[in-house]
Amino acid sequence: MFFWKTMKPSLVRLSLAAALCCSMLTVSAATTDHSASKYKTDLPPSADLSYAIQAKQSGITLGGEGSVKWQADGKHFSVKSETRAMLFGKILEASSEGTIDSFGLAPTQFINKRFRKEATTTTFHRDSGTIGFSESSESYPIKGGEQDRTSIIWQLISVARAAPQQFKPGSEWTFFVAGMRDAEPWTFKVVNTEKIKTPLGDLDAVHIFKAPPPDAKDQQLDIWLAPSLEWYPVRLRFTDPNKDFVEQTLQQVSNKGDK
Numbered sequence: 001m002f003f004w005k006t007m008k009p010s011l012v013r014l015s016l017a018a019a020l021c022c023s024m025l026t027v028s029a030a031t032t033d034h035s036a037s038k039y040k041t042d043l044p045p046s047a048d049l050s051y052a053i054q055a056k057q058s059g060i061t062l063g064g065e066g067s068v069k070w071q072a073d074g075k076h077f078s079v080k081s082e083t084r085a086m087l088f089g090k091i092l093e094a095s096s097e098g099t100i101d102s103f104g105l106a107p108t109q110f111i112n113k114r115f116r117k118e119a120t121t122t123t124f125h126r127d128s129g130t131i132g133f134s135e136s137s138e139s140y141p142i143k144g145g146e147q148d149r150t151s152i153i154w155q156l157i158s159v160a161r162a163a164p165q166q167f168k169p170g171s172e173w174t175f176f177v178a179g180m181r182d183a184e185p186w187t188f189k190v191v192n193t194e195k196i197k198t199p200l201g202d203l204d205a206v207h208i209f210k211a212p213p214p215d216a217k218d219q220q221l222d223i224w225l226a227p228s229l230e231w232y233p234v235r236l237r238f239t240d241p242n243k244d245f246v247e248q249t250l251q252q253v254s255n256k257g258d259k
Contacts, residue, residue, distance in 0.1 A: 034176040034185055037145030041104035041158035044230045046071045047256040051248040053083065058244065064091075066248055070154060077105055079150050091115035096150035098124065103145040105155045110148035112180055120180040122148055136181040146176045146183070153223070156188060157231045160206065164227060167206060186210055188223075196224050196234050199251050205234050229253065 053064040064085040071078045076099055083092040092114055098107040108126060113119040121134040124142060131140040140146070147155050152175060160167045167190055174187045191207040205224035224235040234250040 034140075034143065034146075036103070036143040037175045038103050039145075039159045039173070040162040041155070042161040043072045043074075043077070043100070043104075043158045044070070044154070044161060044232065045256050046073075047230070047232065048254045049232060049250060050252040050254075052251050053085075053246065053248045055246040056244055057246075062086075065251075072100065075100055077151075077154070079154055081150065093119075094150050096148050098151070104158050105147065105151045107146070107148050107151045110150055110178065112149075122178050122180060124148075124178075131178050131183060133178075133181055138182045140176075140178070140183050143176075146178060148178045149180075152177050152186065153233060156208070156223070157225060157233070160225060160227075161231050194224065196226070196249075198234055198249055200229070200234075200253070203228060203234055206231075226250075230256070 047070055049068045049070070051066040051068070053062075053066055055062040055064075062085065064083060066081065066083045069078075069080045076097070078095065078097040080095045081093070082090060085091050092112075094110075094112045096107050096110045098105060098109070100106060106126070107124050109124070110122040111119055112122075123132050123134075124146065125132060126142065129142045131142060131146060132138075145155075155175065156173065159173060169190050169192050171190045172187055173190075174185055177183060177186045188208050188210050191209050193204055194207050196203050196205045203226045205226045208223045208225065210221040210223075219241075220239050222235075222237040222239070223233055225231045226234045232250065232253060235247065237245060237247040239245045
Protein backbone atom coordinates (compact mmCIF):
# COMPACT_ATOMS: atom_id res chain seq x y z
CA MET A 1 0.00 0.00 0.00
CA PHE A 2 1.35 3.42 -0.99
CA PHE A 3 1.04 6.45 1.28
CA TRP A 4 0.42 9.99 0.03
CA LYS A 5 4.02 11.17 0.42
CA THR A 6 5.14 8.28 -1.77
CA MET A 7 2.33 8.47 -4.26
CA LYS A 8 1.99 12.18 -4.81
CA PRO A 9 4.67 12.78 -7.53
CA SER A 10 3.54 9.76 -9.51
CA LEU A 11 -0.13 10.62 -9.23
CA VAL A 12 0.53 14.10 -10.51
CA ARG A 13 2.36 12.68 -13.53
CA LEU A 14 -0.39 10.16 -14.13
CA SER A 15 -3.07 12.83 -13.94
CA LEU A 16 -1.18 15.01 -16.39
CA ALA A 17 -0.76 12.26 -18.92
CA ALA A 18 -3.98 10.31 -19.03
CA ALA A 19 -7.42 10.65 -20.55
CA LEU A 20 -6.41 11.83 -24.03
CA CYS A 21 -5.69 15.37 -22.97
CA CYS A 22 -1.94 15.22 -23.58
CA SER A 23 -1.30 17.26 -20.49
CA MET A 24 2.17 15.84 -19.86
CA LEU A 25 3.44 17.48 -23.00
CA THR A 26 4.76 20.75 -21.68
CA VAL A 27 5.11 23.80 -23.89
CA SER A 28 8.41 25.38 -24.82
CA ALA A 29 8.92 29.08 -25.52
CA ALA A 30 5.67 30.69 -26.59
CA THR A 31 5.27 31.89 -30.14
CA THR A 32 2.45 33.70 -31.88
CA ASP A 33 3.88 32.98 -35.34
CA HIS A 34 1.77 30.23 -36.84
CA SER A 35 -0.16 29.59 -40.01
CA ALA A 36 -3.62 28.16 -40.48
CA SER A 37 -3.79 24.34 -40.47
CA LYS A 38 -6.45 23.41 -43.00
CA TYR A 39 -6.96 19.76 -43.84
CA LYS A 40 -9.99 17.87 -45.04
CA THR A 41 -11.81 16.27 -42.11
CA ASP A 42 -14.27 13.44 -41.52
CA LEU A 43 -15.40 13.32 -37.90
CA PRO A 44 -15.80 9.89 -36.29
CA PRO A 45 -19.15 8.75 -34.84
CA SER A 46 -20.02 9.77 -31.29
CA ALA A 47 -18.89 7.18 -28.74
CA ASP A 48 -17.97 6.44 -25.14
CA LEU A 49 -14.51 4.90 -24.77
CA SER A 50 -13.02 3.19 -21.72
CA TYR A 51 -9.28 2.78 -21.11
CA ALA A 52 -7.02 0.89 -18.74
CA ILE A 53 -4.02 2.92 -17.57
CA GLN A 54 -0.61 1.57 -16.60
CA ALA A 55 2.36 3.66 -15.56
CA LYS A 56 5.90 3.44 -14.30
CA GLN A 57 7.00 6.58 -12.47
CA SER A 58 10.16 6.84 -10.32
CA GLY A 59 10.26 3.08 -9.97
CA ILE A 60 6.62 2.83 -8.86
CA THR A 61 4.06 0.90 -10.90
CA LEU A 62 0.61 2.50 -11.01
CA GLY A 63 -2.75 1.49 -12.40
CA GLY A 64 -5.96 3.29 -13.16
CA GLU A 65 -8.76 3.75 -15.64
CA GLY A 66 -9.93 6.48 -17.96
CA SER A 67 -13.05 7.32 -19.90
CA VAL A 68 -13.72 9.57 -22.86
CA LYS A 69 -17.10 10.74 -24.11
CA TRP A 70 -16.90 12.04 -27.69
CA GLN A 71 -19.95 13.69 -29.26
CA ALA A 72 -20.40 15.40 -32.63
CA ASP A 73 -23.59 16.24 -34.50
CA GLY A 74 -22.28 18.01 -37.60
CA LYS A 75 -22.49 21.49 -36.09
CA HIS A 76 -21.06 21.09 -32.59
CA PHE A 77 -18.67 18.78 -30.79
CA SER A 78 -17.66 17.99 -27.23
CA VAL A 79 -15.05 15.78 -25.62
CA LYS A 80 -15.17 14.96 -21.91
CA SER A 81 -12.50 12.81 -20.28
CA GLU A 82 -11.96 11.53 -16.78
CA THR A 83 -9.11 9.65 -15.12
CA ARG A 84 -9.26 7.63 -11.92
CA ALA A 85 -6.42 6.09 -9.91
CA MET A 86 -6.64 3.36 -7.30
CA LEU A 87 -7.01 4.67 -3.74
CA PHE A 88 -7.51 8.28 -4.83
CA GLY A 89 -10.45 8.12 -7.20
CA LYS A 90 -10.83 10.93 -9.75
CA ILE A 91 -7.53 12.72 -10.40
CA LEU A 92 -8.19 14.46 -13.71
CA GLU A 93 -11.10 15.92 -15.63
CA ALA A 94 -10.75 17.62 -18.99
CA SER A 95 -13.24 18.88 -21.54
CA SER A 96 -13.29 20.64 -24.87
CA GLU A 97 -16.31 21.94 -26.71
CA GLY A 98 -17.02 24.07 -29.73
CA THR A 99 -18.37 24.17 -33.24
CA ILE A 100 -17.41 22.53 -36.52
CA ASP A 101 -16.21 24.73 -39.37
CA SER A 102 -14.32 24.38 -42.65
CA PHE A 103 -11.13 23.60 -40.70
CA GLY A 104 -12.77 20.80 -38.69
CA LEU A 105 -13.07 21.15 -34.93
CA ALA A 106 -13.25 24.77 -33.78
CA PRO A 107 -12.93 24.78 -29.97
CA THR A 108 -14.49 27.55 -27.93
CA GLN A 109 -13.45 26.39 -24.45
CA PHE A 110 -10.97 23.93 -22.94
CA ILE A 111 -11.20 23.18 -19.20
CA ASN A 112 -8.62 21.14 -17.31
CA LYS A 113 -9.06 20.10 -13.66
CA ARG A 114 -6.18 18.27 -11.97
CA PHE A 115 -6.09 16.49 -8.64
CA ARG A 116 -6.37 18.97 -5.75
CA LYS A 117 -5.95 21.97 -8.05
CA GLU A 118 -8.32 24.61 -9.35
CA ALA A 119 -9.62 24.20 -12.88
CA THR A 120 -7.92 26.12 -15.68
CA THR A 121 -9.77 27.52 -18.67
CA THR A 122 -8.50 28.22 -22.17
CA THR A 123 -10.93 30.26 -24.24
CA PHE A 124 -11.06 30.63 -28.02
CA HIS A 125 -12.66 34.04 -28.45
CA ARG A 126 -14.16 33.59 -31.90
CA ASP A 127 -15.66 37.08 -31.93
CA SER A 128 -12.31 38.84 -31.38
CA GLY A 129 -10.18 36.15 -33.04
CA THR A 130 -7.89 35.45 -30.09
CA ILE A 131 -7.01 32.62 -27.68
CA GLY A 132 -6.79 33.52 -23.98
CA PHE A 133 -5.91 31.71 -20.76
CA SER A 134 -7.11 31.91 -17.16
CA GLU A 135 -3.59 31.01 -16.00
CA SER A 136 -1.58 33.57 -17.99
CA SER A 137 -1.77 36.81 -19.91
CA GLU A 138 -0.60 35.19 -23.15
CA SER A 139 -2.75 35.77 -26.24
CA TYR A 140 -2.64 34.20 -29.69
CA PRO A 141 -4.48 35.04 -32.92
CA ILE A 142 -6.98 32.59 -34.36
CA LYS A 143 -6.09 31.95 -37.99
CA GLY A 144 -7.95 28.68 -38.47
CA GLY A 145 -7.50 25.10 -37.32
CA GLU A 146 -6.18 25.86 -33.82
CA GLN A 147 -6.83 23.12 -31.25
CA ASP A 148 -6.52 22.50 -27.53
CA ARG A 149 -4.93 19.53 -25.81
CA THR A 150 -8.16 17.56 -25.67
CA SER A 151 -9.55 18.37 -29.11
CA ILE A 152 -6.26 17.79 -30.96
CA ILE A 153 -6.51 13.99 -30.83
CA TRP A 154 -9.99 14.11 -32.36
CA GLN A 155 -8.95 16.63 -35.00
CA LEU A 156 -6.07 14.30 -35.91
CA ILE A 157 -8.50 11.37 -36.13
CA SER A 158 -10.81 13.42 -38.36
CA VAL A 159 -7.95 14.31 -40.69
CA ALA A 160 -6.82 10.67 -40.88
CA ARG A 161 -10.37 9.50 -41.71
CA ALA A 162 -10.63 12.05 -44.52
CA ALA A 163 -7.28 11.13 -46.09
CA PRO A 164 -6.36 7.55 -45.11
CA GLN A 165 -4.21 7.05 -48.21
CA GLN A 166 -2.13 10.13 -47.32
CA PHE A 167 -1.68 8.93 -43.74
CA LYS A 168 1.32 6.83 -44.74
CA PRO A 169 4.70 6.26 -43.05
CA GLY A 170 6.83 9.37 -43.10
CA SER A 171 3.98 11.82 -43.61
CA GLU A 172 3.79 14.75 -41.17
CA TRP A 173 0.80 16.75 -39.93
CA THR A 174 1.17 20.03 -38.06
CA PHE A 175 -1.38 21.81 -35.84
CA PHE A 176 -1.26 24.81 -33.49
CA VAL A 177 -2.24 23.57 -30.03
CA ALA A 178 -3.21 25.59 -26.94
CA GLY A 179 -2.52 24.28 -23.45
CA MET A 180 -3.32 25.68 -20.03
CA ARG A 181 -0.98 28.72 -20.22
CA ASP A 182 0.23 29.09 -23.81
CA ALA A 183 0.38 27.38 -27.20
CA GLU A 184 2.78 26.02 -29.82
CA PRO A 185 2.87 24.04 -33.09
CA TRP A 186 2.66 20.26 -32.73
CA THR A 187 3.90 18.01 -35.54
CA PHE A 188 2.74 14.41 -35.75
CA LYS A 189 4.65 11.89 -37.87
CA VAL A 190 3.18 8.62 -39.12
CA VAL A 191 5.52 5.73 -38.25
CA ASN A 192 3.90 2.53 -39.57
CA THR A 193 1.04 0.08 -39.04
CA GLU A 194 1.32 -2.27 -36.06
CA LYS A 195 -0.85 -4.95 -34.49
CA ILE A 196 -2.06 -3.97 -31.02
CA LYS A 197 -3.49 -6.46 -28.51
CA THR A 198 -6.61 -5.17 -26.75
CA PRO A 199 -9.62 -6.70 -24.97
CA LEU A 200 -11.45 -6.00 -28.25
CA GLY A 201 -9.02 -8.30 -30.08
CA ASP A 202 -5.86 -7.80 -32.09
CA LEU A 203 -6.22 -4.59 -34.08
CA ASP A 204 -4.13 -3.16 -36.90
CA ALA A 205 -3.31 0.36 -35.78
CA VAL A 206 -1.53 3.30 -37.39
CA HIS A 207 1.34 4.38 -35.12
CA ILE A 208 1.75 8.16 -34.92
CA PHE A 209 4.57 9.89 -33.07
CA LYS A 210 4.86 13.38 -31.62
CA ALA A 211 8.39 14.22 -30.61
CA PRO A 212 9.25 17.00 -28.16
CA PRO A 213 10.74 20.17 -29.66
CA PRO A 214 14.45 19.75 -30.55
CA ASP A 215 15.51 22.27 -27.88
CA ALA A 216 13.34 20.85 -25.09
CA LYS A 217 13.51 17.80 -22.84
CA ASP A 218 9.80 17.18 -22.79
CA GLN A 219 7.80 13.99 -22.95
CA GLN A 220 7.13 12.27 -26.25
CA LEU A 221 3.69 11.03 -27.28
CA ASP A 222 2.87 7.88 -29.26
CA ILE A 223 -0.67 7.29 -30.54
CA TRP A 224 -2.12 4.19 -32.20
CA LEU A 225 -5.31 4.72 -34.26
CA ALA A 226 -7.37 1.76 -35.48
CA PRO A 227 -8.88 2.26 -38.98
CA SER A 228 -11.16 -0.77 -38.50
CA LEU A 229 -12.60 0.85 -35.36
CA GLU A 230 -13.49 4.26 -36.82
CA TRP A 231 -9.87 5.38 -36.24
CA TYR A 232 -10.49 5.64 -32.48
CA PRO A 233 -7.30 5.71 -30.35
CA VAL A 234 -6.61 2.16 -29.16
CA ARG A 235 -3.42 3.08 -27.31
CA LEU A 236 -1.57 6.21 -26.16
CA ARG A 237 1.83 6.25 -24.53
CA PHE A 238 3.60 9.20 -22.87
CA THR A 239 7.34 8.67 -22.29
CA ASP A 240 9.67 10.80 -20.17
CA PRO A 241 13.32 11.39 -21.12
CA ASN A 242 14.24 8.98 -18.27
CA LYS A 243 11.99 6.30 -19.85
CA ASP A 244 9.25 6.55 -17.22
CA PHE A 245 5.93 6.20 -19.00
CA VAL A 246 2.15 6.33 -18.82
CA GLU A 247 0.21 4.10 -21.21
CA GLN A 248 -3.51 3.75 -21.79
CA THR A 249 -5.15 0.96 -23.79
CA LEU A 250 -8.70 0.84 -25.09
CA GLN A 251 -10.95 -1.61 -23.23
CA GLN A 252 -14.41 -0.90 -24.57
CA VAL A 253 -16.36 1.26 -27.04
CA SER A 254 -20.06 1.85 -26.37
CA ASN A 255 -22.96 4.07 -27.45
CA LYS A 256 -21.42 4.48 -30.86
CA GLY A 257 -23.81 6.47 -32.99
CA ASP A 258 -24.11 8.55 -36.12
CA LYS A 259 -22.17 11.74 -36.58
